[in-house]
Amino acid sequence: MQTIRQKVEKVASSGVPILIQGDSGTGKGLLTRFIHNLSAAPDAAFVKVNCAAIPGTLLESELFGYEKGAFTGAYAFKPGRVELAEGGTLFLDGIDEIDKSLQAKLLQLLQDGQFSRIGGQEDRHVHLRVICATNRQIEQEVTRGRFRQDLFYRINVVTIQLPPLRARSEDIGNLVAYFLETHGIRHNVQVRPLSPVALRLLERHPWPGNIRELENLIERYVILDSEDAVSSELLNWEQTHTAPEIPMDGQIHLKKMTRQAVHDLERKIILRVLEANRWNRKRTASALKISYRALLYKIRRAGLPAKRVLASTAVVTERPAITTD
Numbered sequence: 001m002q003t004i005r006q007k008v009e010k011v012a013s014s015g016v017p018i019l020i021q022g023d024s025g026t027g028k029g030l031l032t033r034f035i036h037n038l039s040a041a042p043d044a045a046f047v048k049v050n051c052a053a054i055p056g057t058l059l060e061s062e063l064f065g066y067e068k069g070a071f072t073g074a075y076a077f078k079p080g081r082v083e084l085a086e087g088g089t090l091f092l093d094g095i096d097e098i099d100k101s102l103q104a105k106l107l108q109l110l111q112d113g114q115f116s117r118i119g120g121q122e123d124r125h126v127h128l129r130v131i132c133a134t135n136r137q138i139e140q141e142v143t144r145g146r147f148r149q150d151l152f153y154r155i156n157v158v159t160i161q162l163p164p165l166r167a168r169s170e171d172i173g174n175l176v177a178y179f180l181e182t183h184g185i186r187h188n189v190q191v192r193p194l195s196p197v198a199l200r201l202l203e204r205h206p207w208p209g210n211i212r213e214l215e216n217l218i219e220r221y222v223i224l225d226s227e228d229a230v231s232s233e234l235l236n237w238e239q240t241h242t243a244p245e246i247p248m249d250g251q252i253h254l255k256k257m258t259r260q261a262v263h264d265l266e267r268k269i270i271l272r273v274l275e276a277n278r279w280n281r282k283r284t285a286s287a288l289k290i291s292y293r294a295l296l297y298k299i300r301r302a303g304l305p306a307k308r309v310l311a312s313t314a315v316v317t318e319r320p321a322i323t324t325d
Contacts, residue, residue, distance in 0.1 A: 001168060004031075004160060011158050012038035017110060019095075019155050020133040022162030025210030028133040029093065031162065035131060036089040044088030047081045052094035060102050061118050070119025082115055085128045095132035095155065096141055103148045110154040130155065165207040165214060172203050175211065179218040191222050197287045198227050200276030201234050235269065267302040270295070274304070 011018065012035050020028045029048070036046045054062055065080030082090060092098075098106065109115045110130060114123040132155045141147035165172070176194060184191035194202075207213055221230050270288070277283040285295040 001163075001171065004162070007158075007160065008035055009038060011035075013040045015040065015129045016157040017129070017155050018131045018158045018160065019138070020131065020160045020162065021137070022133075022135065023164050023210055024135045025212030026162040026164060027211050028135075028162060029091070031160070032089070032091045032131050032133065036091075036129075039089065039129065041087055045085050046089050046091065047085035048091040048093060049081050050093050052097040056099040056102065059098065060105070063102075064105065064115050064117055066118035067120050070117070074119070077117070080115075080117065082109065082126055082128070083124070086126050087128065089129045089131060092130065092132045094134060096134045096136050096138055096147060100146070100148060103151050107148065107151045107154060110151070132156075165210045166205075169203045172214070173199060175214060176202065176218055179215050180222065183219045183222040187222055189222060189225070192225070194221070194230070195227060195287070197273055197276040198230055200272060201231055204272065205234050205237070235265075263302070266298065267304070270298055270302060271304060274299075 008031070018035065020031060022028055032048075033046065036042060049059075049063060051059060061078070061080065063080050063082055065078050065083060066074050068074055068077045105115065109126070113125055113127060115126065116123050138147055138152055138156075142149050142152050176199065180191045180193065202214070202217075209216075217230055217233065220233075221227065270284070273284050273287050274281070277287060281295055281299075282292055285292045288295065290298075
C-alpha cells in the first residue's frame with residue numbers, strides 16, 4: 001500500500017487518466033477521492049457515476065445530458081455528469097459495464113475533450129480528469145470483444161491494482177482502530193478495543209468482502225458492544241466454508257462424520273486462540289471460558305503439542321484418529 005501511495009503522489013497532479021482495478025470492497029472509490037484531493041484542483045467538482053447501476057439506455061443521457069426536445073419528456077435541456085465535472089474529476093465506477101455504442105462517445109471525450117448532448121448539433125469542450133474503476137480484468141473483456149481496445153489504452157495511461165485484504169493482513173490492526181474510532185463517533189458510544197484473540201481471528205479471516213466486510217463487522221461490534229458477535233460470525237463462516245468432504249458412494253456414517261467435523265473445528269479454534277495468546281495456556285483457557293484443566297485435556301485429545309513448536313505447519317495438518325468416546 002505504501003508503494004501504491006507513492007505512485008499516486010507522483011501522478012495525482014498530472015491529470016492523466018487512471019484505471020483502478022481490484023476486487024469489490026478494496027477501496028477503489030476511496031482511492032479515487034484521495035487522488036482528487038492531491039490533484040491540481042482539489043476544490044473543483046468530484047463527480048461519480050456508477051455505470052453498473054444505470055441502464056445502458058439512460059447512461060448516455062446521464063453522462064452527456066440532452067437538449068430540449070431531444071426525446072419525449074425532454075421539456076428542457078439537462079447538463080450531464082461530464083459537464084458538471086468541468087475542471088475537476090469524473091469517476092466512472094464499473095467502466096466495464098458501458099455498452100460498446102457508448103464507448104465510442106467516451107473515447108472521443110478522452111481523445112479530444114469533446115462531446116455532444118443527446119439531440120445537440122454541436123460539440124462541446126470540457127476540461128476534466130477521468131478516473132475509471134473496475135473489479136474485472138478489462139484485458140479479458142477486450143479479448144472477448146466486449147470492450148474497445150482503443151478505449152482501454154486511453155483509460156489506463158496509469159494503472160493501479162489494489163490488493164485484496166487477505167493479501168495485506170498486517171494492515172488489519174490499523175484498519176480496525178480507524179473503524180472503531182469512526183463508528184464510535186458516529187454512534188456516540190465509548191468503544192472498547194478488541195482483544196488480541198479477536199484481532200488474531202480477524203487477521204486469519206480470508207475476507208471475501210474485503211475492507212467493506214471488515215468495516216461492517218466492526219460497526220456491528222460497536223453497536224452491540226459484544227466481541228462474541230465478531231468471533232462467532234468468523235467461526236461460523238469458517239465452519240460453513242470448510243465443510244468436510246462427503247463420500248457419495250452410499251457409505252455415509254453420519255454420526256462418525258459429524259463427530260469428526262466437531263473435533264476438527266474445536267481443534268482449529270483451540271489452536272488459533274493458543275497462537276493468539278502466544279501459547280500461554282492460562283490466558284487461552286480464560287479466553288475460551290473453560291477451566292485450565294479442561295484446556296489441557298482438550299489439547300491432548302486434539303493431538304496438539306503441550307508447548308509451542310517451530311514446525312507449526314505440521315501441527316495444522318496433523319489429524320488424530322477418531323475416538324469412540
